[in-house]
Amino acid sequence: MRRKTAIIIGAGFGGLALGIRLQSLGFDTTIVEALDQPGGRAYQKRTPDGYVFDMGPTVITVPHFIEELFALERDGGRLHDPDFPEHVRHAERVREGDSGGPRTRDYVRLVPILPFYRIIFDDGTHFDYDGDPDSTRAQIRALAPEDLEAYERFHADARAIFERGFLELGYTHFGDLPSMLRVVPDLLRLDAVRTLFSFTRKYFRNPKMQQVFSFETLLVGGNPLSVPAIYAMIHFVEKTWGIHYAMGGTGALVDAFVRKYRELGGTLRLAAPVERILVTDDRGRPVRAPLGARVARGVRLQGGEELHADVVVSNGDWANTYMKLVEPRARLVNSDARVRLARQSMSLLVVYFGFRDDGRPLDLRHHNIILGPRYEGLLTDIFRNLHLADDFSQYLHVPTLTDPSLAPAGHHAAYTLVPVPHNGSGLNWAEVGPALVDRVLTFLDERGHIPNLRARLTHVSHITPDYFEGTLGAHLGNAFGPEPLLAQSAFMRPHNRSEDVRNLYLVGAGAQPGAGTPSVMMSAKMTARLIAQDFGVHADLVHGSAAVAVGAEPR
Incomplete structure (x- = not known):
């Protein structure tokens, strides 16, 4: 039985998380990375004078997502486990000691960070946000006593958005318009479609409190004045599971993912920039028009080497994936015009x-x-x-x-x-x-x-x-992919399964659900599910073998 093969472009968090998942589902996976070490935006720089700098993400939340990846085994993908099992939904936030689960501790040491943030205002006052309601109330009482009651209302409404938007819908891939229309009534009921800053200002009168409870979207590339209020759930994601740090820096977590990926049999090629995603018609002939069958067959590296695979996934920038790696004749939905109209973070x-x-x-x-x-x-x-x-x-x-x-x-x-x-x-x-x-x-x-x-x-x-x-x-040098506007969210955000090219997928900050380390790891699970559906991974499998059938026809 021939195992299906996959190529992932980019060894950032999204590419590594997806590589681990595809290996566990029975694919033979190769990750090709343009840089000389893995990490992507999470690249770690070591200087001759003895400093170590994480160049990108430093805020780690939802350690259960990390534990889930380290618990995966080869050909045992646990594809249909609940997204947020009861033990995760009701897990106590770790406040001291190690915050990683038992499998995580085999690879990397995670520790909780308290407070989550010190927010320093221009007048020199500060707010230490640690997710503890009593501490939060005490600081509001000191800085903005007029907003103390407002916090209780904000807290209750942000919880409702978190429960619906994250716990229930977080892993939903909005691949068609009806999938989004079904959730619109709930979002309207929760008042989650107005802008986050407007939502926050509805409760808090003091400008400092408006800033404290809206700034977090900047850490995922979102303007609080423009992102929808569904992003109030970030407050509760942090409050529920805390903020954590990988000892040795975020680069230590990258190294741990690479180790896990290789243990599962995955191949990682560094200093291997991709020049083109190879696309043909369904008979293997060159594509001559943006209509008709278009199938991803592999990639061509700079220098001319071609790698062929059943699946190609880009963990790179959405806009440049299409505009630079996929020839225009193979694109109808993700045309240059559409891509250039999108607002970048x-x-x-x-x-x-x-x-x-x-x-x-x-x-x-x-x-x-x-x-x-x-x-x-x-x-x-x-x-x-x-x-x-x-x-x-x-x-x-x-x-x-x-x-x-x-x-x-x-x-x-x-x-x-x-x-x-x-x-x-x-x-x-x-x-x-x-x-x-x-x-x-x-x-x-x-x-x-x-x-x-x-x-x-x-x-x-x-x-x-x-x-x-x-x-x-x-x-355009964006740092977080497409800006997370309402008009660029859910169904209107780039799809994890390409609308243009069969067997081409996206993962990471530019795809659904969006930027930020937890969202990128969620994106990897969403994309893995789509690939499993398209390639006939046995749907009734939770434990044991998850082999990909030889004769399975992709979509």
Whole structure:
């Protein structure tokens, strides 16, 4: 019996999670990665002077998703397990010690982070959000007592959105219009289609509370002024299962996924950029028009080598997957015109820096959100005006407060992430990037967030939207894929099963359900299910063999 084969383009979280799942379902899978090490946006950089920097995601939620991947076995895919079994729905949030499950602990050590975030306002006050209702109430009472009762109403309504939008619908692939129309009445009833900021402002009068309970979508590329209020569920996802850190950095989790994938028999090829997805008609002939049969047969690497497979999956940027890897004659739905009309998420300037510990405790936490003097105006400048303003907000990550191994003895490693417009702005980042880096570091020093930082610095490097566009292959240098607007969500977000090319699939931040580490891992499970349906993986299988039949006809 010939095993079916799959090629996955990109070894980010989505590609690795899907590779693990496909190996467990009986496919022989090869992941091809353009960079010299796996991770994609979660690439980890090690410097000659002894620093380790996670270049991308640092916020890990829902450790049960990670445990599920490590529990998979070869040809035992557990395809029809409940998405959120009762033991997961009602799991106690781990607050100390190891937060990974028993199989996770075989591969990587996860620990809880408390508070989740320190949110620092421009006037110097702060809010330590830890998901504990009593602590949250106490801080609201101190900063905005007029909003204390409003929190109770917000909490109840956000819970309802979480239960419907995440627990019940989180794994739904909206592959056709009726699948979306069926849930619209519930979303209207929950008031989940208005913008998140409008939803938040319905409850809270104090601007600080409006910011505390709406900023989180920025961590998945969403403008709080534009994303639908269904994203209020992020508050409850974090509150329910906490925020966690992989000791050794997010790169340690990437390495753990690679180890699991290889143990299941998967192949990983690094420094292997893809030049073209090979598409033919159903008889193996060149495609001559965007109508008729179009079938993915494999990929051509830069340099000319061709790899053939029954399934091709892109974990790359949605826009560039179609515009650069699939010839126009093979595309009707995902045409260049449609792709270019889609609104892309914002981009980022990220400053990686190391500095000496001068013996004074840092008045910071592992995750810090430092808000500027403007909120709505700054968001409008970044997302709509594509304007680089004089003011900025930032996410300051100081992992050495939890894990000193990421820096030389007596030093800290940190990065600060500044939301900026994507490259549709036309900004010359070679010119404006270094100036912004200088302003950000000066701000951290002069505001006292890291006193005397300039004198203590031992390493500084940075990336701009040019890195996302050039190195990571993201259209316009976006950092999170298509912007998660209402008009680009559910059925209207790129589909995990290509509408244009049979046996071509997508996974990751650009596909459903969206960006963020938990969503990307959910995307991998959704895509694996679609492939299993299309290739005849035995549908009644929960335990044991899940072999793919030789004669199974794909869709």
